[in-house]
Amino acid sequence: MPELPEVQTIIDELKIHIQGRTIVHIEEYRKGTIQDSTDADFLPFRIKEVFRRGKYIVFDSDSEFMMIIHLRMTGKLIFNEGERKLDHVRAEVFFENGNSMLFHDVRTFGKIYLINRRSYDQFFSKLGLEPLCEECNPSYLLKIFKGKTAPVKNILLQQELIAGLGNIYVNEILFRAKVLPTIAGKDITKEQSRRIVESMRVILKSAIENNGTTISDYRRVDNKTGNFQNFLRVYQKKECSCGADIVRIKQAGRSTFYCPECQNDKKK
DNA sequence: ATTGCTTCCTGAGCGC
Protein backbone atom coordinates (compact mmCIF):
# COMPACT_ATOMS: atom_id res chain seq x y z
CA MET A 1 0.00 0.00 0.00
CA PRO A 2 1.81 3.03 -1.20
CA GLU A 3 2.06 5.89 1.28
CA LEU A 4 4.20 9.00 0.95
CA PRO A 5 7.65 7.31 0.89
CA GLU A 6 6.46 4.70 -1.61
CA VAL A 7 4.90 7.29 -3.91
CA GLN A 8 8.05 9.42 -3.70
CA THR A 9 10.21 6.41 -4.61
CA ILE A 10 8.00 5.62 -7.58
CA ILE A 11 8.21 9.20 -8.81
CA ASP A 12 11.99 9.27 -8.57
CA GLU A 13 12.17 6.13 -10.69
CA LEU A 14 9.45 7.23 -13.08
CA LYS A 15 11.53 10.19 -14.13
CA ILE A 16 14.10 7.89 -15.72
CA HIS A 17 11.45 6.36 -17.95
CA ILE A 18 9.37 9.34 -18.92
CA GLN A 19 11.90 12.16 -19.17
CA GLY A 20 11.01 13.99 -22.36
CA ARG A 21 8.34 11.48 -23.40
CA THR A 22 5.12 12.47 -25.09
CA ILE A 23 1.92 10.54 -24.46
CA VAL A 24 0.24 9.84 -27.78
CA HIS A 25 -2.50 7.46 -26.67
CA ILE A 26 -4.11 6.08 -23.52
CA GLU A 27 -6.02 2.82 -23.53
CA GLU A 28 -8.47 1.99 -20.75
CA TYR A 29 -8.84 -1.75 -20.23
CA ARG A 30 -11.15 -1.52 -17.28
CA LYS A 31 -14.00 0.95 -17.26
CA GLY A 32 -13.79 3.57 -14.53
CA THR A 33 -10.00 3.57 -14.28
CA ILE A 34 -9.69 6.86 -16.15
CA GLN A 35 -11.61 9.89 -14.92
CA ASP A 36 -11.46 12.46 -17.68
CA SER A 37 -12.78 15.89 -16.70
CA THR A 38 -11.15 17.74 -19.59
CA ASP A 39 -13.41 19.19 -22.22
CA ALA A 40 -11.05 18.63 -25.13
CA ASP A 41 -8.58 16.19 -26.61
CA PHE A 42 -5.54 16.46 -24.36
CA LEU A 43 -3.26 14.48 -26.68
CA PRO A 44 -0.44 14.66 -27.52
CA PHE A 45 0.69 15.26 -23.94
CA ARG A 46 4.35 16.17 -23.55
CA ILE A 47 5.47 15.37 -20.01
CA LYS A 48 7.31 18.32 -18.55
CA GLU A 49 7.48 17.37 -14.90
CA VAL A 50 6.40 14.70 -12.42
CA PHE A 51 5.87 15.44 -8.76
CA ARG A 52 4.06 14.25 -5.66
CA ARG A 53 1.19 15.82 -3.73
CA GLY A 54 0.11 13.69 -0.78
CA LYS A 55 -0.17 10.20 -2.24
CA TYR A 56 -0.96 11.51 -5.72
CA ILE A 57 1.47 11.42 -8.66
CA VAL A 58 1.11 14.54 -10.78
CA PHE A 59 2.26 14.60 -14.42
CA ASP A 60 2.53 18.14 -15.68
CA SER A 61 2.66 18.99 -19.37
CA ASP A 62 3.48 22.03 -21.42
CA SER A 63 -0.14 22.17 -22.57
CA GLU A 64 -3.20 23.11 -20.53
CA PHE A 65 -3.68 19.58 -19.20
CA MET A 66 -2.41 17.47 -16.33
CA MET A 67 -2.52 13.76 -15.61
CA ILE A 68 -2.80 12.62 -12.00
CA ILE A 69 -2.48 9.04 -10.76
CA HIS A 70 -3.50 7.64 -7.40
CA LEU A 71 -2.37 4.05 -6.80
CA ARG A 72 -4.59 3.50 -3.75
CA MET A 73 -4.03 -0.01 -2.40
CA THR A 74 -2.53 -2.13 -5.11
CA GLY A 75 -1.69 0.10 -8.06
CA LYS A 76 1.66 -0.34 -9.81
CA LEU A 77 3.36 1.32 -12.76
CA ILE A 78 5.25 -1.03 -15.04
CA PHE A 79 7.41 -0.23 -18.05
CA ASN A 80 9.00 -3.57 -18.77
CA GLU A 81 6.34 -6.21 -18.72
CA GLY A 82 8.65 -9.10 -19.51
CA GLU A 83 7.73 -12.32 -21.23
CA ARG A 84 4.41 -13.22 -19.72
CA LYS A 85 1.30 -11.08 -20.18
CA LEU A 86 0.10 -9.69 -16.87
CA ASP A 87 -3.38 -10.00 -15.42
CA HIS A 88 -5.03 -6.89 -13.94
CA VAL A 89 -3.62 -4.30 -16.28
CA ARG A 90 -6.26 -1.55 -16.05
CA ALA A 91 -4.84 0.98 -18.49
CA GLU A 92 -1.87 1.57 -20.74
CA VAL A 93 -0.16 4.86 -21.57
CA PHE A 94 1.60 4.88 -24.96
CA PHE A 95 4.55 7.12 -25.77
CA GLU A 96 5.74 8.59 -29.05
CA ASN A 97 8.80 6.31 -29.13
CA GLY A 98 6.69 3.15 -29.13
CA ASN A 99 7.15 2.34 -25.43
CA SER A 100 4.30 2.21 -22.95
CA MET A 101 3.58 2.33 -19.24
CA LEU A 102 1.18 -0.19 -17.74
CA PHE A 103 -1.17 0.76 -14.95
CA HIS A 104 -1.57 -2.49 -13.04
CA ASP A 105 -4.05 -2.70 -10.19
CA VAL A 106 -5.48 -5.88 -8.70
CA ARG A 107 -8.09 -4.30 -6.46
CA THR A 108 -9.05 -1.61 -8.94
CA PHE A 109 -9.22 1.26 -6.43
CA GLY A 110 -6.52 3.21 -8.27
CA LYS A 111 -7.44 5.98 -10.69
CA ILE A 112 -5.96 8.04 -13.50
CA TYR A 113 -7.36 11.57 -13.59
CA LEU A 114 -7.11 13.92 -16.56
CA ILE A 115 -7.76 17.52 -15.66
CA ASN A 116 -7.37 21.06 -16.93
CA ARG A 117 -4.62 23.00 -15.25
CA ARG A 118 -7.13 25.62 -14.11
CA SER A 119 -8.86 23.01 -11.92
CA TYR A 120 -5.62 21.93 -10.24
CA ASP A 121 -6.25 23.92 -7.06
CA GLN A 122 -9.78 22.65 -6.86
CA PHE A 123 -8.62 19.05 -7.38
CA PHE A 124 -6.37 19.29 -4.31
CA SER A 125 -8.48 21.75 -2.35
CA LYS A 126 -9.33 19.21 0.35
CA LEU A 127 -5.78 17.97 0.85
CA GLY A 128 -3.90 18.90 4.03
CA LEU A 129 -0.30 19.90 4.65
CA GLU A 130 2.67 17.93 3.39
CA PRO A 131 4.05 16.17 6.49
CA LEU A 132 7.62 17.16 5.64
CA CYS A 133 6.93 20.86 5.17
CA GLU A 134 7.95 23.58 7.60
CA GLU A 135 4.36 24.47 8.51
CA CYS A 136 3.60 20.91 9.58
CA ASN A 137 5.04 21.56 13.04
CA PRO A 138 3.96 20.87 16.64
CA SER A 139 1.66 23.88 16.80
CA TYR A 140 -0.13 22.80 13.62
CA LEU A 141 -0.68 19.37 15.15
CA LEU A 142 -2.00 20.86 18.36
CA LYS A 143 -4.38 22.91 16.25
CA ILE A 144 -5.77 19.89 14.40
CA PHE A 145 -5.96 17.82 17.61
CA LYS A 146 -7.76 20.54 19.54
CA GLY A 147 -11.21 19.60 20.77
CA LYS A 148 -11.24 16.28 18.93
CA THR A 149 -12.51 13.18 20.66
CA ALA A 150 -11.31 10.98 17.82
CA PRO A 151 -8.13 9.01 18.60
CA VAL A 152 -4.82 10.56 17.55
CA LYS A 153 -4.19 7.73 15.10
CA ASN A 154 -7.37 8.39 13.15
CA ILE A 155 -6.62 12.11 13.00
CA LEU A 156 -3.15 11.52 11.57
CA LEU A 157 -4.68 9.34 8.86
CA GLN A 158 -6.99 12.09 7.62
CA GLN A 159 -5.59 13.29 4.32
CA GLU A 160 -7.43 16.61 4.58
CA LEU A 161 -5.29 17.45 7.63
CA ILE A 162 -1.94 15.85 6.75
CA ALA A 163 -1.48 14.44 3.27
CA GLY A 164 0.55 11.30 2.73
CA LEU A 165 0.46 9.21 5.89
CA GLY A 166 -1.12 5.77 5.78
CA ASN A 167 -1.61 2.94 8.22
CA ILE A 168 1.94 1.58 8.32
CA TYR A 169 3.70 4.89 8.95
CA VAL A 170 1.17 6.21 11.46
CA ASN A 171 1.71 3.08 13.53
CA GLU A 172 5.48 3.46 13.32
CA ILE A 173 5.43 7.20 13.99
CA LEU A 174 3.35 6.83 17.15
CA PHE A 175 5.64 4.06 18.37
CA ARG A 176 8.72 6.19 17.90
CA ALA A 177 6.97 9.16 19.49
CA LYS A 178 5.97 6.96 22.44
CA VAL A 179 2.34 7.98 22.13
CA LEU A 180 -0.59 5.59 22.49
CA PRO A 181 -2.69 5.56 19.29
CA THR A 182 -5.90 5.49 21.32
CA ILE A 183 -5.45 8.86 23.03
CA ALA A 184 -8.11 11.41 22.03
CA GLY A 185 -6.76 14.27 19.96
CA LYS A 186 -7.76 16.81 22.59
CA ASP A 187 -5.64 15.04 25.21
CA ILE A 188 -2.38 15.15 23.23
CA THR A 189 0.11 17.37 25.04
CA LYS A 190 2.48 19.90 23.55
CA GLU A 191 5.39 17.60 24.31
CA GLN A 192 3.69 14.63 22.67
CA SER A 193 2.91 16.61 19.56
CA ARG A 194 6.54 17.73 19.41
CA ARG A 195 7.59 14.07 19.51
CA ILE A 196 5.06 13.12 16.83
CA VAL A 197 6.43 15.75 14.45
CA GLU A 198 10.01 14.70 15.12
CA SER A 199 9.14 11.02 14.53
CA MET A 200 7.16 11.81 11.43
CA ARG A 201 10.14 13.53 9.86
CA VAL A 202 12.71 10.92 10.87
CA ILE A 203 10.60 7.94 9.81
CA LEU A 204 9.39 9.35 6.50
CA LYS A 205 12.88 10.44 5.50
CA SER A 206 14.38 7.11 6.45
CA ALA A 207 11.64 5.26 4.58
CA ILE A 208 12.25 7.35 1.46
CA GLU A 209 15.97 6.57 1.68
CA ASN A 210 15.08 2.89 1.85
CA ASN A 211 12.71 3.07 -1.12
CA GLY A 212 9.59 2.45 0.95
CA THR A 213 8.07 -0.56 2.67
CA THR A 214 7.16 -3.72 0.77
CA ILE A 215 4.73 -5.72 2.88
CA SER A 216 2.48 -7.39 0.36
CA ASP A 217 1.35 -5.37 -2.62
CA TYR A 218 3.57 -2.35 -2.87
CA ARG A 219 6.16 -2.48 -5.60
CA ARG A 220 8.38 0.17 -7.07
CA VAL A 221 8.45 0.80 -10.78
CA ASP A 222 8.84 -2.52 -12.62
CA ASN A 223 7.95 -4.59 -9.54
CA LYS A 224 11.11 -3.89 -7.54
CA THR A 225 10.69 -4.02 -3.76
CA GLY A 226 11.48 -1.46 -1.05
CA ASN A 227 13.53 -2.10 2.09
CA PHE A 228 11.91 -0.20 4.93
CA GLN A 229 9.99 -3.32 6.05
CA ASN A 230 13.29 -4.33 7.67
CA PHE A 231 13.07 -1.31 9.96
CA LEU A 232 9.47 -1.62 11.14
CA ARG A 233 9.13 -1.73 14.92
CA VAL A 234 5.43 -2.41 15.55
CA TYR A 235 3.48 -2.83 12.31
CA GLN A 236 2.54 -6.52 12.03
CA LYS A 237 4.91 -7.35 14.87
CA LYS A 238 4.16 -9.75 17.72
CA GLU A 239 6.75 -8.65 20.26
CA CYS A 240 8.34 -5.29 21.05
CA SER A 241 12.11 -4.91 21.41
CA CYS A 242 11.42 -4.19 25.11
CA GLY A 243 10.04 -7.70 25.46
CA ALA A 244 6.37 -6.76 25.84
CA ASP A 245 3.70 -8.21 23.58
CA ILE A 246 2.56 -5.86 20.83
CA VAL A 247 -1.16 -5.11 21.13
CA ARG A 248 -3.28 -5.26 18.01
CA ILE A 249 -6.62 -3.47 17.78
CA LYS A 250 -8.91 -2.07 15.10
CA GLN A 251 -9.29 1.69 14.62
CA ALA A 252 -11.27 3.28 11.80
CA GLY A 253 -11.46 -0.15 10.21
CA ARG A 254 -7.71 -0.58 10.11
CA SER A 255 -5.25 -2.56 12.20
CA THR A 256 -3.41 -0.64 14.88
CA PHE A 257 -0.26 -2.05 16.48
CA TYR A 258 1.31 -0.60 19.60
CA CYS A 259 3.51 -1.44 22.55
CA PRO A 260 1.57 -0.94 25.81
CA GLU A 261 4.85 -0.38 27.68
CA CYS A 262 6.90 1.88 25.40
CA GLN A 263 3.96 4.00 24.28
CA ASN A 264 2.50 4.62 27.71
CA ASP A 265 3.63 7.90 29.27
CA LYS A 266 1.97 7.11 32.57
CA LYS A 267 4.02 4.00 33.24
CA LYS A 268 7.44 4.19 34.85
C1' DA B 1 -18.85 20.14 12.83
C1' DT B 2 -17.44 15.69 13.97
C1' DT B 3 -17.27 10.93 14.02
C1' DG B 4 -17.58 6.41 12.57
C1' DC B 5 -19.54 2.98 9.61
C1' DT B 6 -20.09 1.10 4.83
C1' DT B 7 -18.65 0.58 0.28
C1' DC B 8 -15.66 -0.39 -3.54
C1' DC B 9 -12.49 -4.90 -5.00
C1' DT B 10 -9.80 -9.31 -5.33
C1' DG B 11 -6.22 -12.47 -3.79
C1' DA B 12 -4.17 -14.73 0.15
C1' DG B 13 -4.55 -17.55 3.96
C1' DC B 14 -7.01 -20.58 6.88
C1' DG B 15 -10.04 -24.34 8.66
C1' DC B 16 -12.53 -28.18 7.40
Added chain:
DNA sequence: TGCGCTCAGGAAGCAA
Protein backbone atom coordinates in the same frame (compact mmCIF):
# COMPACT_ATOMS: atom_id res chain seq x y z
C1' DT C 1 -8.69 -30.29 -4.10
C1' DG C 2 -11.90 -27.04 -3.12
C1' DC C 3 -15.26 -24.51 -0.63
C1' DG C 4 -16.53 -20.68 2.32
C1' DC C 5 -15.01 -17.47 5.35
C1' DT C 6 -12.12 -13.47 6.93
C1' DC C 7 -8.79 -10.08 6.15
C1' DA C 8 -5.97 -6.28 3.92
C1' DG C 9 -7.10 -0.78 3.52
C1' DG C 10 -7.40 4.67 0.87
C1' DA C 11 -10.84 7.60 0.53
C1' DA C 12 -15.65 8.83 -0.75
C1' DG C 13 -20.23 8.85 0.81
C1' DC C 14 -23.48 8.83 4.15
C1' DA C 15 -25.91 8.63 8.63
C1' DA C 16 -26.18 9.88 13.35
